Every structure is written in structure tokens, then in C-alpha cells.
Amino acid sequence: MHGFLRSVWNEPPSPSPSIRVWRDWALVGVLVPVAVLEGLLRPDLPWRVVSVIVTVGLVPTLLWRRTRPLLMVVIAFGVTSVVPLLTDGDAVETNTTVYLLLLVYALFRWGSGRQVVIGLSIMLGTVALSAFLDRLAPADAIAAFTVTFSAVALGGAFRYRAGARMRELDQVKLLEREQLARDLHDTVAHHVSAMAIRAQAGLATSASQPAAAADALRVIEAEASRALAEMRAMVRVLRRNEPVEMTPGRSIADLRRLAGRTPDGLSVNVEISGDLDDLHPPVGAAIYRIAQESITNARRHARHATRVEVRVAADDTSVSLRVSDDGDGSARPAASQGYGLIGMIERADLLGGTCHAGPNPGRGWTVTAVLPRAGAAA
Numbered sequence: 001m002h003g004f005l006r007s008v009w010n011e012p013p014s015p016s017p018s019i020r021v022w023r024d025w026a027l028v029g030v031l032v033p034v035a036v037l038e039g040l041l042r043p044d045l046p047w048r049v050v051s052v053i054v055t056v057g058l059v060p061t062l063l064w065r066r067t068r069p070l071l072m073v074v075i076a077f078g079v080t081s082v083v084p085l086l087t088d089g090d091a092v093e094t095n096t097t098v099y100l101l102l103l104v105y106a107l108f109r110w111g112s113g114r115q116v117v118i119g120l121s122i123m124l125g126t127v128a129l130s131a132f133l134d135r136l137a138p139a140d141a142i143a144a145f146t147v148t149f150s151a152v153a154l155g156g157a158f159r160y161r162a163g164a165r166m167r168e169l170d171q172v173k174l175l176e177r178e179q180l181a182r183d184l185h186d187t188v189a190h191h192v193s194a195m196a197i198r199a200q201a202g203l204a205t206s207a208s209q210p211a212a213a214a215d216a217l218r219v220i221e222a223e224a225s226r227a228l229a230e231m232r233a234m235v236r237v238l239r240r241n242e243p244v245e246m247t248p249g250r251s252i253a254d255l256r257r258l259a260g261r262t263p264d265g266l267s268v269n270v271e272i273s274g275d276l277d278d279l280h281p282p283v284g285a286a287i288y289r290i291a292q293e294s295i296t297n298a299r300r301h302a303r304h305a306t307r308v309e310v311r312v313a314a315d316d317t318s319v320s321l322r323v324s325d326d327g328d329g330s331a332r333p334a335a336s337q338g339y340g341l342i343g344m345i346e347r348a349d350l351l352g353g354t355c356h357a358g359p360n361p362g363r364g365w366t367v368t369a370v371l372p373r374a375g376a377a378a
Contacts, residue, residue: 011113014159015166017066024063027099031059035096042094051092054083062099065106070115072103077126084130101151108155123148169342251284252276252312252319255291259310266299266325267307274314280374286351287312287321287371290344294323294357294367297341302327302365318353319373324366344369 039045039052058079061072080100083092107119127144199220252272259270276284291310298308305327313320341357344367348355353371360366 008113009117011116013112013115014110014162017110019067020063027062028059031062031096031099032056035059035094038094038096045094046090047087047092050083050087051094054079054092055094055096058097058100062102065103066110069103069107069109069111070119073107073119074122076100076103077122081126081129101147104148104151105155108152109159120152175343251281252279252287253284254288255310255312258292258295262295262299264299266305268295268310269307270310270312272312274312274319276312276314276319278373279314279319283319283351283371283373286347286353287319287369289347290321290355290367290369291323293341293344297367298323298325298327298365304328305364314373317373319371321369321371322366323368324360324364326364328363341367 035052035055039048039055045051058076061076065072077100080093080097084090104119104123108116111119127141127148130141255270255272259268261267291312295308295310298305302325305325308323308325311322344357345355348369348371351371353369355367355369357365357367
């Protein structure tokens with residue numbers, strides 16, 4: 001039990017909360033006139049002016065509910081607890097103050113563990129104090145606890161859901177780094193093999209052909225530099241100290257195998273242009289895997305699609321990929337991509353490139369990627 005309480009207390013706040021979005025300003029703009037109208041039209045409202053002032057005055061707390069959740073809860077519940085002392089014990093909360101439940105939700109959705117514990121203590125203490133001073137009937141107290149815990153449960157549920165998705169995304173990125181490490185391993189092995197062969201040739205010809213031995217040393221130096229750069233890149237992409245199974249990677253040459261007609265009748269056309277002879281192997285593998293994932297997504301999610309066009313073009317500095325289908329792009333939600341798109345973006349970013357996906361202006365869906373020829377390790 002002690003360990004559980006400590007873990008709750010040390011729970012960090014949810015990452016990357018939105019500061020303020022247009023919906024927050026719209027909510028404030030709606031609540032203020034609603035509170036004023038309630039003050040004008042509700043006949044049984046006690047302390048009419050004070051009630052409206054308190055209700056309107058607390059509305060701005062919604063603007064900071066994500067970034068300062070505990071402070072906003074303290075302000076809101078502190079004010080609503082102190083004001084009855086100035087109104088002979090009469091409650092001055094209007095029906096509009098139901099928006100304070102958003103502060104409760106935000107505290108459990110975005111706050112840290114210690115903020116949640118402190119805020120919950122303040123809320124429960126406020127309700128208990130009101131019930132003890134007979135400002136709150138037992139039935140009303142039960143209703144208040146029920147509504148408050150509903151907001152608490154909703155905030156906790158969304159927090160758990162967001163955390164689970166973030167852990168899944170981290171796992172996808174980790175797997176992509178491991179796959180890239182496998183591809184980099186193939187390149188390093190190639191360089192080391194070339195060094196060994198050149199070293200053997202240099203030893204064999206060192207006595208009779210010193211110039212050939214010198215050429216072999218220069219090649220070994222170049223290959224060693226490339227291998228060192230590849231190993232540094234491999235270290236950067238690995239996140240954990242676990243053995244990674246090394247398997248042969250794919251290359252742009254394998255893209256042509258994707259051309260043809262899929263079992264479900266989708267036609268795939270592949271076109272490759274430009275000089276790709278000295279393309280960095282991890283870059284070629286990334287182009288292949290992004291194209292493969294894009295075709296798979298088209299097969300799964302592109303409604304009424306009949307063909308997929310794969311275009312690869314290379315220039316002196318970069319390689320670009322464009323994969324487009326003729327499906328109903330407007331009816332294809334981005335969420336349907338699963339985590340494949342996350343993996344594509346992560347792989348492109350690791351190699352110093354970019355990857356984007358989205359619907360075409362007319363019909364269809366397009367994935368584009370641009371990667372430097374030598375990769376980020378060059």
C-alpha cells in the first residue's frame with residue numbers, strides 16, 4: 001500500500017498539454033452571457049448580483065485548467081467556500097457553475113500525482129465542510145460526491161488512454177530503430193568485409209608491388225571511416241541494451257518486386273529514375289519500407305481504389321518517394337493508418353529526412369518522403 005501511494009504521489013504530469021485553443025475562448029465567450037442571463041431570468045436566485053459576479057469571475061480559470069490545474073481548482077473551490085461567509089451562509093452558486101467540473105476533470109487528466117492528491121483533498125474537504133455547517137443537505141452532499149467522482153473517473157480514464165497510446169507509439173518507434181540498426185549492420189559488415197579483402201590483397205602484393213599495397217591502404221582507410229560513421233549511427237538509433245537479430249535488409253532494387261497486381265486486384269505501378277548506384281544502403285532500405293507500408297495501407301484502407309503509383313526519383317543530394325492511390329481519400333481517416341505511418345515518419349527522421357501523408361485535393365491518398373542520399377550518418 002505504501003508503494004502504491006508513493007507511486008501515485010510521484011506520478012508526473014501528462015506531457016504536452018494544450019495551452020489554450022479556440023474552443024477554450026469559445027467556451028468562455030458562451031459561459032459569460034449564459035451566467036448573466038441566468039442572473040436576470042432566474043427568480044429564485046439568492047444574492048443575485050454576487051452570484052453572477054462569482055460565476056463570471058471564475059470563468060477565466062478554464063483558460064489555465066490544463067497548464068495550472070491545481071491552482072485553478074484551489075481558486076475555484078476556495079472562492080466558492082469563502083463567499084457564503086459573506087452572504088449569511090447562503091449558497092451563491094448558479095446552475096452555470098457546473099463548468100467547474102471541467103477543472104476537476106482537467107486536474108485528473110493533466111495534473112501530476114501530488115497535484116491530484118492535494119486537489120482531491122481540497123475538493124472533498126470543501127464538500128465535507130459545507131455538509132458539516134448545514135449548508136449542504138445530505139442528499140445534496142451525496143449528489144455532489146457522485147458528480148465530482150464522475151468527473152474524476154472521466155479524467156483518469158482519458159489520462160490512462162492517452163498514456164497507453166503514448167506507450168504504444170514509443171514501442172513502434174523503438175521497433176523502427178531496431179530495424180534501422182539491422183540495416184546499418186548490413187552496411188557495416190559490407191565495409192568490414194571490403195577492408196579484410198583489401199588487407200589480404202595488400203599483404204600478398206606488398207613485396208612485389210608496393211604501389212598496389214599503398215592503394216589497398218587508402219581503400220582500407222576510406223572503408224574504415226565509413227564503417228565508423230555507420231557504427232556511430234547504429235549507436236544513436238538503439239535505445240536499449242538488448243541483442244538485435246541481424247537480418248539482410250531491403251533496397252530500392254527490391255521495389256520492382258512490389259509492382260504488379262495484388263491478390264485483392266489492386267494494380268501497383270513502380271517507376272524509378274535517377275542515379276541510385278551509390279545510394280546509402282539504409283536510405284535505400286527506408287525507401288523500400290515506406291513504399292511497402294504505403295501500399296499495404298492502400299490495400300487496407302483506400303476504398304474503391306484500383307491502382308497505386310510508386311515514384312522514386314534521385315538527384316545529387318536526395319532521394320524522393322511518392323506513393324499515391326486513387327481511392328476515396330476524403331473518407332479515409334488518418335487514424336486508420338494504425339502505427340504504420342508513425343514508423344515511416346520515425347525512420348525518415350532518423351535518417352535526416354521527412355515523411356508526410358494525407359488526402360489529395362481531388363481523389364486519393366499520397367505519401368511523400370524525402371531522404372538525403374548519404375543518410376544522417378554521413
